[in-house]
Amino acid sequence: MMKRFAFFYFFKVTSDRLLEVVPEHIDYWAKMDPPGYMGGPFGDGAGGMILFSAESMDEAEKITALDPFVLQDIMGQMWVREWVVKS
Secondary structure, three states: OEEEEEEEEOOOOOOHHHHHHHHHHHHHHHHOOOOOOOEEOOOOOOEEEEEEEEEOOOHHHHHOOHHHHHHOOOEEEEEEEEEEEOO
8 A cells, every 4th residue: 555755855055056956857767757746945945845655664764875865965854754645
């Protein structure tokens, strides 16, 4: 059974380097297109959140580990949490 996950991330870099990686990040998630995918930046631009479904925490962590923001070391803080939807 698929579980819902929330991927929270906050940037440690706010330079041109971040702007260069944003299209790769968007393209990665568009191509992955995991079930239930929704994502976007926070209003203050400090980071963002992605919601998606996966079979397990292990699978969710593997998906997020390949995000270009992770691979390019753009994030200062990030975490994946299972989200139990009640409604």
